[in-house]
Amino acid sequence: RTRWCLRYSRARGTTRATMNHARVKVGDRLPDATMWTLEGADKVVEVSVGELLRGKRAIIFAVPGPFTPACSRVHLPSFQRDRAALAAKGVAEVACVAVNDAFVMNAWARQSAKEHARGAAGGGDAALADTGGVRMLADPNLEFTRAIGMELDARARGLGWRSKRYMLIVDDGVVTSVTVDEQKLSDGTCSGGALSVLSKL
Numbered sequence: 001r002t003r004w005c006l007r008y009s010r011a012r013g014t015t016r017a018t019m020n021h022a023r024v025k026v027g028d029r030l031p032d033a034t035m036w037t038l039e040g041a042d043k044v045v046e047v048s049v050g051e052l053l054r055g056k057r058a059i060i061f062a063v064p065g066p067f068t069p070a071c072s073r074v075h076l077p078s079f080q081r082d083r084a085a086l087a088a089k090g091v092a093e094v095a096c097v098a099v100n101d102a103f104v105m106n107a108w109a110r111q112s113a114k115e116h117a118r119g120a121a122g123g124g125d126a127a128l129a130d131t132g133g134v135r136m137l138a139d140p141n142l143e144f145t146r147a148i149g150m151e152l153d154a155r156a157r158g159l160g161w162r163s164k165r166y167m168l169i170v171d172d173g174v175v176t177s178v179t180v181d182e183q184k185l186s187d188g189t190c191s192g193g194a195l196s197v198l199s200k201l
Helices: 049-053 069-081 083-088 102-116 126-131 143-147 194-198
Strands: 004-009 014-019 034-039 043-048 057-062 093-098 135-138 151-154 160-163 165-171 174-181
Touching: 034 102, 034 143, 043 049, 049 093, 057 069, 069 083, 069 093, 069 102, 083 194, 093 102, 093 160, 102 126, 102 135, 126 135
Parallel strands: 057 093, 093 135
Antiparallel strands: 004 014, 034 043, 034 135, 057 165, 151 160, 165 174
């Protein structure tokens, strides 16, 4: 059972609910955390998870880091190439999460789209055409990552705190499928690509 607690934010002067550190599971409603994305060339904007997912079927997948070998070779490109197939299955939103900043996330997605997803559909959102139809969400403070229990301590490998590789299928903010890739960061493999999602939709 997911436990919730109320925390008072001194900076914002508001009280909000946050999920405890238990790993997210099927049936949970995702916390309305704040992440960040890049609009245009240089405008970093906040993204409310609750608002982004409201009324939509969505896929959220996370990677330990942009430009890392397995994530660049397999993980992100698979979702960019298969974005149209996912849309045909009713997926309105595909988002990639990493513990990094919005500029790095956007640069990685644009490079990947040029290399791996030429001609791929942007999922109907023209703003996502340059990123291969995938919305890149930066979680630099681990607000979302820790709230769903997916943080990864990679300090011993010089990477600091990161996110595990995982994939969530979400309907109107409620999790209907959870896949966590427990492979080691150093083994260069990745088992959570778009093909594995299509079989679950």
